[in-house]
Amino acid sequence: MEAVSPIVKFTSLQKRYGDGPLILDDINLVVQRDDFVTLIGPSGCGKSTVLKLVSGLSPWSGGTLTVAGMKPREARNRQAFIFQDATLLPWLTAQANAELPLRLRGVAAAEREAQARQMLELVGLGKVSGYYPRQLSGGMKMRVSIARALTLKPQLLLLDEPFGALDEMTRNRLNEELLALRTQSRFTAMFVTHSVAEAVFLSNRIVVMAAAPGRFHGEVGVDFSYPRLPELRERPEFQAKVNEISRLLHEVEGPVRV
Amino acid sequence: MTMKKTSRFLIWMLPVVSGLLFVALWYGVRAVSGLKSWILPTPLEIMQAAWQERGRLFAAVGHTALGALGGFLLAAVFAFFTSMLLGVSRILRASLYPWLLMLQMTPVIVLTPVIMLWAGPGMPGIITITWLISFFPIVANMTQGLLSADLNHVALFRMCNARRLQEMRLLRLPSAMPYYLTGLRIAAALAPTGAIFGEYMVGNSSGGTGGLGFLVYSYNTQIKIPALFASALTSCLLGFIFVAAVSWLNWAVLHKWHDSFERTDH
Numbered sequence: 001m002e003a004v005s006p007i008v009k010f011t012s013l014q015k016r017y018g019d020g021p022l023i024l025d026d027i028n029l030v031v032q033r034d035d036f037v038t039l040i041g042p043s044g045c046g047k048s049t050v051l052k053l054v055s056g057l058s059p060w061s062g063g064t065l066t067v068a069g070m071k072p073r074e075a076r077n078r079q080a081f082i083f084q085d086a087t088l089l090p091w092l093t094a095q096a097n098a099e100l101p102l103r104l105r106g107v108a109a110a111e112r113e114a115q116a117r118q119m120l121e122l123v124g125l126g127k128v129s130g131y132y133p134r135q136l137s138g139g140m141k142m143r144v145s146i147a148r149a150l151t152l153k154p155q156l157l158l159l160d161e162p163f164g165a166l167d168e169m170t171r172n173r174l175n176e177e178l179l180a181l182r183t184q185s186r187f188t189a190m191f192v193t194h195s196v197a198e199a200v201f202l203s204n205r206i207v208v209m210a211a212a213p214g215r216f217h218g219e220v221g222v223d224f225s226y227p228r229l230p231e232l233r234e235r236p237e238f239q240a241k242v243n244e245i246s247r248l249l250h251e252v253e254g255p256v257r258v
Numbered sequence: 259m260t261m262k263k264t265s266r267f268l269i270w271m272l273p274v275v276s277g278l279l280f281v282a283l284w285y286g287v288r289a290v291s292g293l294k295s296w297i298l299p300t301p302l303e304i305m306q307a308a309w310q311e312r313g314r315l316f317a318a319v320g321h322t323a324l325g326a327l328g329g330f331l332l333a334a335v336f337a338f339f340t341s342m343l344l345g346v347s348r349i350l351r352a353s354l355y356p357w358l359l360m361l362q363m364t365p366v367i368v369l370t371p372v373i374m375l376w377a378g379p380g381m382p383g384i385i386t387i388t389w390l391i392s393f394f395p396i397v398a399n400m401t402q403g404l405l406s407a408d409l410n411h412v413a414l415f416r417m418c419n420a421r422r423l424q425e426m427r428l429l430r431l432p433s434a435m436p437y438y439l440t441g442l443r444i445a446a447a448l449a450p451t452g453a454i455f456g457e458y459m460v461g462n463s464s465g466g467t468g469g470l471g472f473l474v475y476s477y478n479t480q481i482k483i484p485a486l487f488a489s490a491l492t493s494c495l496l497g498f499i500f501v502a503a504v505s506w507l508n509w510a511v512l513h514k515w516h517d518s519f520e521r522t523d524h
Binding site: 055134 | 408410413415416417418419424429432515517
């Protein structure tokens, strides 16, 4: 049964803050195991809120939401969250930062040290594990953040615009690394971004959202097979997909009015 | 490169130059106004007085340092735990903070007779006064620090189902460290002043064995004005040592990770 049950299931979900206007309306989404679902849409369409709901950080107002068949809060130890900012604790070394979630779960020192070290090596940071965050570049900090999330061996990884603040070269590189890590760690992903090319490169499903209230406008499947190589970005099919998503985004945002 | 060297040299020299100008102005005022030495002593007369009184000044500054250190350490420890209480619970914060604020608003001079009555004259009273003066800036800063932990960090801890104690120990306390140290730095500048004030108000009733505060009192009654200036200079040195010690502590705790110690090119 477990294999066919969805990882995340939204049914007619609504969200508002207090008596305020609807932030999200009529959200229906089923995320299956091994999906890489990306949410894309204009600022303020509530795509980050969707991730917050899944992580159990924020309650919803109507409809239902289950994570691995449970309430989001109860499913917390199956998921990990990667924030837009690397959110490393500045007073801890890269190593100690990567160990933090395991430490909070009470994993013994020797074991968490070994696991975190292994993850840091996997993201190519074995040599700088003793550095403090301020000694690391933006891309390296994000790698530590990814390593920290993966030490939990999550079934579901939630990524809220993780590469938004990085330059394009670093961003592309990290996209490739993320997919490579996924073939090893086999996590299901929900990803939020503003970048159409990033969405197409990473995902097998892209959900385009509209704002006020935040809602799903359309879904596009991306059926390039994994593993995906950097060359994919140069292929005409890739560009066609990017154009298709961009068109949907233009529909959502409407014509420019001056 | 040469530009840089010149400007660094200039930065070091400027206070020396302004100091010399100030001394010149001092002599100028003295010469023009014809004020007597016991109203406006010259810097040289102050240095001479300091040398003559060196034995008493030295003994007194030791006494004052002890009172200041006692009050300061007591405030540092007590404020640390008070802030933790205030930081942990909104209810405690709401019920205690206004009263702490009120205590802070009450001039210590008004409380002095009560302190003398309760803590006793001499060192206990002096330490209590110093504590009272140094306590509040530390509490105010550290409580602020505990409450201003990064919201994403808090979310991260919540996501990991962190317990409250873990959140306090691993997130809020380290986040509050720069604030706590800022509070300590303010308190370090206040502590010697507090101790001298305490000695002036409380110490002289303990039989004349007080510190700088008592010396100020006795020089004043004897109209030994140059010696009065000399004790001012001595207390200034004491304050400098206190602040330097806390600055060192600040460096020792924060330099590895805090942005304020980032090396820059300018």
